[in-house]
Amino acid sequence: MxxxxxxxxxxxxxxxxxxxxxxxxxxxxxxxxxxxxxxxxxxxxxxxxxxxxxxxxxxxxxxxxxxxxxxxxxxxxxxxxxxxxxxxxxxxxxxxxxxxxxxxxxxxxxxxxxxxxxxxxxxxxxxxxxxxxxxxxxxxxxxxxxxxxxxxxxxxxxxxxxxxxxxxxxxxxxxxxxxxxxxxxxxxxxxxxxxxxxxxxxxxxxxxxxxxxxKVVRVDAAEKERDQLAKEEQDRKDNERKEEQARLDKLAREEQEGKDKKKEQARLDRLAKEEQDRKDRIEREEKQQAHELLMAQTSTTNSSPAHPHSLRVIPL
Known part of the structure; x- marks a missing residue:
């Protein structure tokens, strides 16, 4: 041809x-x-x-x-x-x-x-x-x-x-x-x-x-075909190894992402708890201050002297 x-x-x-x-x-x-x-x-x-x-x-x-x-x-x-x-x-x-x-x-x-x-x-x-x-x-x-x-x-x-x-x-x-x-x-x-x-x-x-x-060696069609098949088989194995490695890499990334999400959630929970503890502490302190103020006012009222106009002078 x-x-x-x-x-x-x-x-x-x-x-x-x-x-x-x-x-x-x-x-x-x-x-x-x-x-x-x-x-x-x-x-x-x-x-x-x-x-x-x-x-x-x-x-x-x-x-x-x-x-x-x-x-x-x-x-x-x-x-x-x-x-x-x-x-x-x-x-x-x-x-x-x-x-x-x-x-x-x-x-x-x-x-x-x-x-x-x-x-x-x-x-x-x-x-x-x-x-x-x-x-x-x-x-x-x-x-x-x-x-x-x-x-x-x-x-x-x-x-x-x-x-x-x-x-x-x-x-x-x-x-x-x-x-x-x-x-x-x-x-x-x-x-x-x-x-x-x-x-x-x-x-x-x-x-x-x-x-x-x-020497000059002629490569016949059968040998060429064998070489081609061997090359295709090797390429197939290489592709399988690449795909398997890609799958493992994906799983590793997903696992790492899951760990990162858990760590982030734990950090947010810890921050929320610290914020709630701070609010509770402030509320307790305010209540304690109010109670102490009330007690102080009550104590002052009970210990004050009688009014001078309420006293009567008895002649000798």
Whole structure:
């Protein structure tokens, strides 16, 4: 069944798309690293470029051209080396460590791998503020050439590498011709799959990760189904654990809320009792004062002398 072509729409270089493109560049140094052996091999570079273009087209869901890849690569390299130049100028100015230029490019750290493909000052020297004059001059010249001259097209690069074929070893040429011949005998889909696997093997070899027991293994439908079922089962268990934990958390919250309500009710009851005791005490004190006042008035009345007009004088 033929795959429907991706919709033709302009590519938006969002940060997500750019970071994915940077990761693809890291996986395929033959596209940008002039120190890489595969950089001078036309077929391998072409395969790497096609792989990047295919992967990125699927990721961003639109059809890309070679010029889109080379233009973005040139833009990233230009921005990165502009920041590098600013750092070096800051160091050469004698500024203190705290006053050194801070890169403003958001993906500056992600692009440090580009230094592996150029004869530039090491990152450790940049961090320590120590630079080699000869390396610095050479890197500034390279940086100037990067910013002034446009990035050559893939066709021009391939033609240039083809002219340098005489400098390649016979074994490299034989391998290149062999791969090219074998690819021509495959269908379009098989070519894409073979290119993808070839780039993966070359990348692992370049990183020193290949071993004698490495081999290409086809994953059949049954194994895929088993893996899918195992994944679904694991997801189900994870969801059950999450639901159970959520239920326990809810019960714990409800229990805590009940305890908090009881504590609050007990506090209100205690305050109400204290208020009632205060009122009772005030009432008792008022009654006691009234009783004492009454007793005092009664005692005064009983002890007062007779009225002088009530006395009679008896003559002698």
């Amino acid at each position: 033929a795959h429907s072509p991706l919709p033709a729409k302009p590519l938006e270089w969002t940060r997500t798309n750019t970071l994915h493109f940077i990761e693809l560049l890291k996986e395929h140094p033959s596209v940008w690293n002039i120190k890489c052996k595969q950089y001078k091999m036309r077929n391998i570079r072409s395969v790497s470029l096609e792989t990047i273009k295919s992967d990125l087209s699927s990721f961003v869901n639109c059809t890309l051209q070679n010029k889109d890849i080379t233009k973005k690569l040139h833009t990233l390299k230009t921005q990165f080396y502009r920041e590098m130049s600013a750092i070096k100028e800051s160091q050469n100015s004698g500024a203190g460590k705290g006053d050194l230029y801070t890169p403003k490019l958001w993906c500056f750290d992600e692009l440090r791998f580009l230094l592996d493909g150029e004869a530039r000052a090491s990152t450790s020297n940049l961090d320590e503020g120590e630079t080699n004059t000869a390396q610095l001059q050479h890197s500034e010249e390279n940086f100037t050439s990067q910013t002034v001259s446009p990035l050559p097209s893939i066709h021009q690069e391939l033609m240039a590498s083809e002219k340098k074929g005489s400098q390649q070893s016979e074994s490299s040429l034989d391998i290149s011709k062999f791969v090219d011949t074998e690819l021509k005998n495959m269908s379009e889909m098989q070519q894409k799959l073979a290119k993808k696997l070839t780039c993966l093997v070359l990348h692992m070899g370049g990183m020193g990760d290949l071993a004698r027991d490495h």
